[in-house]
Amino acid sequence: MPKQVDLSVELAGVKLKNPVVAASGTFGFGREYGQFYDLSQLGGICCKGLTLHRREGNPPPRIAETPMGILNSVGLQNPGVEDFISQELPELRRHDLAVIANISGDTPEEYGIMCRLLSAAGVDMIEVNISCPNVKAGGLAYGTRPELAAEVTQVAKAHSTVPVMVKLSPNVTDIVQIAKAVEEAGADALSLINTLRGMRIDVNTRRPILKRNTGGLSGPAVLPVAVRMVWEVSCAVKLPILGMGGVSKGEDAAQLMLAGASAVAVGAACFADPYAPLKVRDGLAEIAAVQGLDRVSALTGAVMPW
Amino acid sequence: MKVEQTCKILSKRQLNAYAVEMDLAVGDMVRASLTGPGQFVHVKCGEGRLLRRPISVCKWRACEDSDTLTIVFEVRGEGTQWLARRPVGHSVDVLGLLGRGFQIEAGETYLLVGGGIGVPPLLGCAGSCDGAATAILGFRSKDRALLLDEFSGSCADVQVATDDGTLGHRGYVDQLLRQELAGERRYRGILACGPKPMLKSVVKAAAEYGVPCQVSMEERMACGVGACLGCAVQMAGGGMKHVCKDGPVFDAGEVDWNA
Known part of the structure; x- marks a missing residue:
């Protein structure tokens, strides 16, 4: 019988009872999957992306299946930050897990206002999304230019009393350059990767499946891209990393941790299996136990590159 | 608590060249979550396909040993093809019953x-x-x-x-x-x-x-439970509702038919 492994990790000073976090946009505000199991079994939840005001999102179809992946173009549909604070946060607080609010703004000022409101409301951490591929204004633009990424980070930090984690886009030539800019601007942590831009076409109708033509790719297809980017970023910056992208089992999570992630998020895998985050947690614990580790955090950055 | 269940295929028959009827043993699913006709189940169609397929329920029977559900689906793509080829006696992974069905008043026509x-x-x-x-x-x-x-x-x-x-x-x-x-x-x-x-x-x-x-209503769907907001339907009032959680059945007046 392998010994018990300590699963707890720390992400920018926030304690997680285990390294598995629900990824933003795949888990709502927890209510739906909370009907399947106690959310307290998760290390944390990155909530559905919030904007200052309510957004209805993009017209359907918003979802397309691809080889080992899923394209989505939801477009940040959400009730707005104030509704989240009054309607969703109290419900989430009934569970014992880290609550990470994910935010997107059209301007740096909007990021600032949301950080102030969410800090006051007592979330554990703020994930600043500068990488949504599915909205026109803001979104991805902030994540593809180092000086804009730095500006948003500075504003977010200036208005927050809780740790600020910046979510990076993989849709750039050099993610390290963006990561460094965000680190210098004062971010407390990084999360990566957001979805990769993609497209699927119905050959009979000659129409793209998604109404907005293109969307963001997630699922197992993107895992190797995520592992590579986490590794490159962790080699170049000192910030802790929440790694994500295609994680559906313990081994995937272990790869991201070895590449340098302190914790991992599980997203699209929930669609096939609502229990995926718990299975990732158990699979990760088993790998650590078999390898004789006292704590799962020993995996972080322990890759031995050639 | 909602659950996903491994459900045995009790029987299947071809209704025509395109449609398959399948009876599934679904444990206590009918007793636990049936609210009426028009609900659906979300069926995993093979390991390589990440999205489940939403399939409406045709008939059901509550039974102490195991409830049964009858689903009917058309072979439209790789996922439904996989499901149609599953032999009787094998099992499939089913999430259900999901969604809000038709509202029917007793004694009305x-x-x-x-x-x-x-x-x-x-x-x-x-x-x-x-x-x-x-x-x-x-x-x-x-x-x-x-x-x-x-x-x-x-x-x-x-x-x-x-x-x-x-x-x-x-x-x-x-x-x-x-x-x-x-x-x-x-x-x-x-x-x-x-x-x-x-x-x-x-x-x-x-x-x-x-x-x-x-x-x-139908729409391309991912999670099936209301978390991902994929299966949106545009409402006459300007907002969005979701097939999996608010529907699949809607009042005709709610829906924006010009969208």
Whole structure:
């Protein structure tokens, strides 16, 4: 019988009872999957992306299946930050897990206002999304230019009393350059990767499946891209990393941790299996136990590159 | 707590060249989560395909050993092809029952309007109407027709239309629907399921005759439980609702038919 492994990790000073976090946009505000199991079994939840005001999102179809992946173009549909604070946060607080609010703004000022409101409301951490591929204004633009990424980070930090984690886009030539800019601007942590831009076409109708033509790719297809980017970023910056992208089992999570992630998020895998985050947690614990580790955090950055 | 279940395929049969009927042993799923006809199950169709396939429930039976569900689906792509080829005795991973179905008042008379693979869930409605419902069923052609005997056995009247006239009335269901609404029988409401263009013309006819109408909608879906916000339907009021959680059945008046 392998010994018990300590699963707890720390992400920018926030304690997680285990390294598995629900990824933003795949888990709502927890209510739906909370009907399947106690959310307290998760290390944390990155909530559905919030904007200052309510957004209805993009017209359907918003979802397309691809080889080992899923394209989505939801477009940040959400009730707005104030509704989240009054309607969703109290419900989430009934569970014992880290609550990470994910935010997107059209301007740096909007990021600032949301950080102030969410800090006051007592979330554990703020994930600043500068990488949504599915909205026109803001979104991805902030994540593809180092000086804009730095500006948003500075504003977010200036208005927050809780740790600020910046979510990076993989849709750039050099993610390290963006990561460094965000680190210098004062971010407390990084999360990566957001979805990769993609497209699927119905050959009979000659129409793209998604109404907005293109969307963001997630699922197992993107895992190797995520592992590579986490590794490159962790080699170049000192910030802790929440790694994500295609994680559906313990081994995937272990790869991201070895590449340098302190914790991992599980997203699209929930669609096939609502229990995926718990299975990732158990699979990760088993790998650590078999390898004789006292704590799962020993995996972080322990890759031995050639 | 909701659950996903491994469900054994008890039997299956080909209803026509395209549609498969499958009986599943679903544990206590019917007793635990059935609210009425029009709900769906979300079925995993092989390891390589990440998205489950939403399939409407045709019939159900609650039983102490194990509840059974009958689903009917059309082979449309790789996922449904995989499911259709699963042998009897094998199991499939099922999430359900999900969604909000048709609202049917006891003792009232309803007019059921179905098109193509939208027909099977209406059989559940017929069962909830104590044999008093009228069904108008449309298909592309005779070789696409399905479940006609079952509807005859559970409805007061069944009328069939085919696009090419190979069975019943030649043309669309809304022509039969208008005839029926102009006739003597009075209906508490219309319950409709089928392709969107059909729903649109049914809703138009219902509005002309002032009969309330409920419609079952389809949209590309991911999670099936309301978390990912993928399966959006645009509402007449400007907002979005979601097929998996708010639907699949909506009041016709809620939906933005011009979207």
